Amino acid sequence: MKNNPVKRTIFYIFLVFFLTFILFPFFWQLLTSVKPIKELWSIPPTWIPSQINLSYYESVFFKRSFTTYLKNSFIVAGCTTAFSLFITSFASYALARLNFRGKKSILCLSLSVSMFPAIAIVSPLFLFMRNCHLLNSYWGLILTYSTFAIPLSLWNLNAYFKQIPLDLEESAKVDGATPIQAFLKIIFPLAAPGMFTTAILTFIAAWNEFFYSLTFNTADNMRTVPVGIAMFPGDYDMPWGDISAASVVVTIPLIIMVLIFQKRIISGLTAGAVKG
Amino acid sequence: MISLHKKKTIGVSEARLGYMLVAPALFCILMIAIYPILKTLSLSLYSMNLQSPSDTKFIGLDNFKTLLSDLRFLSAFWNTIKFTVCSVAFELCVGMVMALLMNMKLKGTGVIRAAVLVPWAIPTSVSALMWMFMYNDQYGVVNDILTKLGIISKNVAWLGQASTAMKAMIFTDVWKTSPFMGLLLLAGLQGISSDIYEASAVDGASKIRQFFSITLPLLKPTMLVALIFRTIEAFRVFDIVFVMTGGGPGNSTETLSLYAYKTIFRNLDFGMGSAVAVVIFLFVLVFAFVYIRVLGKDTL
Numbered sequence: 001m002k003n004n005p006v007k008r009t010i011f012y013i014f015l016v017f018f019l020t021f022i023l024f025p026f027f028w029q030l031l032t033s034v035k036p037i038k039e040l041w042s043i044p045p046t047w048i049p050s051q052i053n054l055s056y057y058e059s060v061f062f063k064r065s066f067t068t069y070l071k072n073s074f075i076v077a078g079c080t081t082a083f084s085l086f087i088t089s090f091a092s093y094a095l096a097r098l099n100f101r102g103k104k105s106i107l108c109l110s111l112s113v114s115m116f117p118a119i120a121i122v123s124p125l126f127l128f129m130r131n132c133h134l135l136n137s138y139w140g141l142i143l144t145y146s147t148f149a150i151p152l153s154l155w156n157l158n159a160y161f162k163q164i165p166l167d168l169e170e171s172a173k174v175d176g177a178t179p180i181q182a183f184l185k186i187i188f189p190l191a192a193p194g195m196f197t198t199a200i201l202t203f204i205a206a207w208n209e210f211f212y213s214l215t216f217n218t219a220d221n222m223r224t225v226p227v228g229i230a231m232f233p234g235d236y237d238m239p240w241g242d243i244s245a246a247s248v249v250v251t252i253p254l255i256i257m258v259l260i261f262q263k264r265i266i267s268g269l270t271a272g273a274v275k276g
Numbered sequence: 277m278i279s280l281h282k283k284k285t286i287g288v289s290e291a292r293l294g295y296m297l298v299a300p301a302l303f304c305i306l307m308i309a310i311y312p313i314l315k316t317l318s319l320s321l322y323s324m325n326l327q328s329p330s331d332t333k334f335i336g337l338d339n340f341k342t343l344l345s346d347l348r349f350l351s352a353f354w355n356t357i358k359f360t361v362c363s364v365a366f367e368l369c370v371g372m373v374m375a376l377l378m379n380m381k382l383k384g385t386g387v388i389r390a391a392v393l394v395p396w397a398i399p400t401s402v403s404a405l406m407w408m409f410m411y412n413d414q415y416g417v418v419n420d421i422l423t424k425l426g427i428i429s430k431n432v433a434w435l436g437q438a439s440t441a442m443k444a445m446i447f448t449d450v451w452k453t454s455p456f457m458g459l460l461l462l463a464g465l466q467g468i469s470s471d472i473y474e475a476s477a478v479d480g481a482s483k484i485r486q487f488f489s490i491t492l493p494l495l496k497p498t499m500l501v502a503l504i505f506r507t508i509e510a511f512r513v514f515d516i517v518f519v520m521t522g523g524g525p526g527n528s529t530e531t532l533s534l535y536a537y538k539t540i541f542r543n544l545d546f547g548m549g550s551a552v553a554v555v556i557f558l559f560v561l562v563f564a565f566v567y568i569r570v571l572g573k574d575t576l
Contacts, residue, residue: 019387029406087300091298115563123549124316230405247406
């Protein structure tokens with residue numbers, strides 16, 4: 001069965017088809033980003049650039065505020081990840097391990113909050129941020145991003161904490177450790193891989209967020225990458241060269257990250273939705 | 277007796293510790309999500325425009341009554357439904373094929389498993405821009421490929437006309453999210469024991485028969501979760517539409533989220549915009565309720 005040549009051939013035809021479907025846009029983006037200006041505007045499009053032209057990259061890095069967007073995105077996504085992970089590591093430990101009433105309601109509440117449409121909470125948040133002078137600031141976004149970051153990491157961490165055998169903790173308690181000590185000395189190190197996975201997922205979610213960033217941080221020097229790139233097009237011109245160069249710069253680190261942490265990301269993504 | 281007493285005090289202090297540890301996360305959720313949603317519900321009952329904040333007054337359900345006769349709202353509603361149904365249905369089919377492919381024990385599945393994460397990982401606005409350029413009527417590669425394959429004879433302005441703009445956006449969304457669907461379904465497939473397949477193969481069941489009588493029924497819970505989850509996401513679609521068409525041409529691709537956004541932040545009509553947002557919220561709530569019921573049975 002395994003070496004059935006027909007099956008193999010069909011498999012590889014599908015494989016090539018899907019790989020092309022998935023990766024073609026990136027490949028095209030990469031080609032576009034190095035095309036000489038004339039070839040960028042040729043009809044029909046030139047496929048293979050006659051020479052490598054790096055002027056769009058130069059323009060992205062030196063003429064536009066792209067590096068500022070990168071910096072903003074790093075700060076916002078990094079702080080969101082740290083903030084929500086810090087808060088939820090305690091909470092999800094308690095939810096997974098300690099006995100108290102209302103645990104189920106808290107988990108349900110956070111799950112429903114994660115599904116709130118951003119548009120349904122944006123206007124009060126906007127008014128609140130405006131009153132607190134948090135528009136065009138990092139903190140405004142970091143706080144807002146916790147609406148999706150906290151439920152996300154709460155559920156993920158809860159699943160990881162539950163996987164850790166209860167015996168370890170019990171024996172620590174028998175040895176006279178307090179719940180806090182048990183958490184810090186035993187659970188925390190064992191949960192580290194799970195926390196790392198959760199951190200990657202949260203970081204990517206915060207890095208890609210568009211809607212709040214668009215509405216709250218309207219000043220050019222406070223924009224994050226997804227919004228900054230989307231604002232490249234002017235009123236009359238479409239700087240496709242710059243857009244593709246910037247997209248390549250954003251995409252490559254993400255591709256590398258995804259390749260390195262592939263297994264973790266997949267397990268984290270599917271943990272919530274499928275009973276393992 | 278003594279040990280019983282001691283156990284009780286531990287129980288109490290444990291509960292107290294539990295609440296203490298949960299409190300910060302709970303506080304954030306209440307402040308950043310629960311309070312705003314209640315506030316939106318109340319805003320939707322007011323006439324409130326930031327251009328003249330002093331005219332704010334309570335008008336009950338009048339905003340919703342206005343919406344019912346607002347043709348632009350009704351068209352946005354219809355567009356949202358169209359987008360949601362089509363993209364989720366296609367994603368399920370494409371995702372299923374991807375999952376079956378990745379579940380085969382042949383060389384090369386690792387490559388595709390890594391590749392599917394890439395569209396998922398990049399920002400939606402960036403992928404929307406990438407596709408926008410590919411859809412361009414003159415310089416776009418989509419027209420070029422289709423012309424070379426003989427499918428079209430003259431260039432199509434994919435995003436420039438009402439009849440194709442929505443389809444082009446749905447296609448982009450399918451490209452972006454079916455990998456995610458594929459991964460979820462793959463996890464479900466891997467949970468099905470291979471014994472069942474072997475037993476049915478012994479009984480002479482064909483591959484196709486196996487798919488419909490074993491795979492699909494056993495995959496139903498996973499499919500349901502993935503479907504509802506994606507439906508909720510698709511129903512609140514914003515990024516793709518905002519970047520690719522801005523709702524145009526005309527308002528032919530405007531979705532509810534985009535309409536609400538424009539009402540709130542361009543017209544500064546917070547009352548009416550909140551009413552649109554409440555409609556979105558209520559729809560999502562229904563799906564979310566089903567989702568939590570389905571998921572809750574397993575994990576809570």
